[in-house]
Amino acid sequence: MKKTLIGFLFFILPFSAINAQMLAINVEAPPELTVTVTTDGVLDYGTVLQNNSYDIFLGDPKTEIISIEGQKNKSVEVTIAAQDLMLDASNTISYTLGASYANQGEENKNQAEPFNGNTATFEVNGSQGSRNENSNNQGNSNATGSGGGQSTETAYVYIYGNIDVGNVRAGTYTSQITISVSYTN
Amino acid sequence: MQKATIILLAVIAINYLAPFTAIGQDQNGESSRISINASAQVVESIEMVTVQDMDFSPVQSSQQTITIDPLSDSNTGKMIALGNAESQIRVSFVRERTLTHTSGSTLTFTYEIAGNDEDDQSSAEILQTDNRDLTLNSNGEYYFWIGGQVNVENARPGNYNGNFTIEVEYI
Numbered sequence: 489m490k491k492t493l494i495g496f497l498f499f500i501l502p503f504s505a506i507n508a509q510m511l512a513i514n515v516e517a518p519p520e521l522t523v524t525v526t527t528d529g530v531l532d533y534g535t536v537l538q539n540n541s542y543d544i545f546l547g548d549p550k551t552e553i554i555s556i557e558g559q560k561n562k563s564v565e566v567t568i569a570a571q572d573l574m575l576d577a578s579n580t581i582s583y584t585l586g587a588s589y590a591n592q593g594e595e596n597k598n599q600a601e602p603f604n605g606n607t608a609t610f611e612v613n614g615s616q617g618s619r620n621e622n623s624n625n626q627g628n629s630n631a632t633g634s635g636g637g638q639s640t641e642t643a644y645v646y647i648y649g650n651i652d653v654g655n656v657r658a659g660t661y662t663s664q665i666t667i668s669v670s671y672t673n
Numbered sequence: 674m675q676k677a678t679i680i681l682l683a684v685i686a687i688n689y690l691a692p693f694t695a696i697g698q699d700q701n702g703e704s705s706r707i708s709i710n711a712s713a714q715v716v717e718s719i720e721m722v723t724v725q726d727m728d729f730s731p732v733q734s735s736q737q738t739i740t741i742d743p744l745s746d747s748n749t750g751k752m753i754a755l756g757n758a759e760s761q762i763r764v765s766f767v768r769e770r771t772l773t774h775t776s777g778s779t780l781t782f783t784y785e786i787a788g789n790d791e792d793d794q795s796s797a798e799i800l801q802t803d804n805r806d807l808t809l810n811s812n813g814e815y816y817f818w819i820g821g822q823v824n825v826e827n828a829r830p831g832n833y834n835g836n837f838t839i840e841v842e843y844i
Binding site for chain 2: 522525529531533535536540542552556570575647651657658659661665666669670671
């Protein structure tokens with residue numbers, strides 16, 4: 489039975505091709521997400537004293553700013569992984585992340601919405617008149633996977649927070665904060 | 674009150690605090706990842722860091738006076754007070770100190786100090802020996818440039834050693 493069916497399909501395919509029309513297949517991939525640190529890349533608490541707590545608030549000039557350029561009105565998920573600041577294994581400073589995002593098309597802390605913990609999901613919206621046309625191509629998808637002719641917009645993420653300095657040794661404490669961004673669908 | 678005292682020696686020692694800046698990025702179109710750093714400089718109460726000692730160029734026999742202008746000379750000593758951001762501090766020092774030759778003869782060095790909450794020597798202000806109320810900047814820093822003058826007209830040739838003490842305390 490199986491052999492019979494395969495033989496039949498093989499027979500009719502050339503016949504169908506005679507009457508076929510060319511069909512362009514256009515698969516639109518979303519534009520690449522471009523994530524950029526627009527500030528100096530260091531959330532710097534400066535000189536701090538033992539047994540004190542220090543805040544960098546949203547409105548502080550020390551707040552770090554990340555820009556996310558992606559497809560307009562497409563939802564992205566931003567996850568931030570932050571660690572305590574460390575001098576060595578036995579001398580650490582606890583860090584409590586503070587993060588907000590502004591997705592109305594402009595870098596404006598007054599429009600910022602707080603993260604839910606270390607995660608936020610939002611659309612990369614934009615205000616009227618601030619659209620950016622993706623210039624990578626004019627129609628079909630290309631080798632880099634960028635979308636064709638899709639509008640992009642830029643959202644902004646603000647990173648700040650609190651450190652609690654205990655009875656730790658003097659020195660320079662550092663840590664890394666990683667911001668991961670992806671389309672949700 | 675917490676207090677820091679520092680002695681400026683005639684030995685060149687440079688402390689350089691390099692900022693830790695490493696930013697990584699990983700991007701594949703549908704998702705992207707980037708890193709920034711967090712940093713804090715922990716100090717024990719208030720500290721004084723000597724960034725640069727005073728540098729006297731070789732003195733010519735014809736010179737009567739050596740002068741280092743704390744507002745403009747690149748050979749000044751430089752120190753930074755590190756403490757709690759925006760805190761008020763009080764600074765005191767003795768203006769005249771004795772430099773001693775190995776033979777026992779002495780010279781009197783008259784110090785002059787300029788201070789600024791920015792790392793900008795030219796806009797610093799001359800500090801007096803009486804207690805001054807100064808404020809650490811938003812990074813918890815205050816900068817000092819130490820100069821002065823000494824009369825070497827009748828000095829015996831050779832090396833003269835001395836020190837300079839400045840006291841800084843929170844108000």
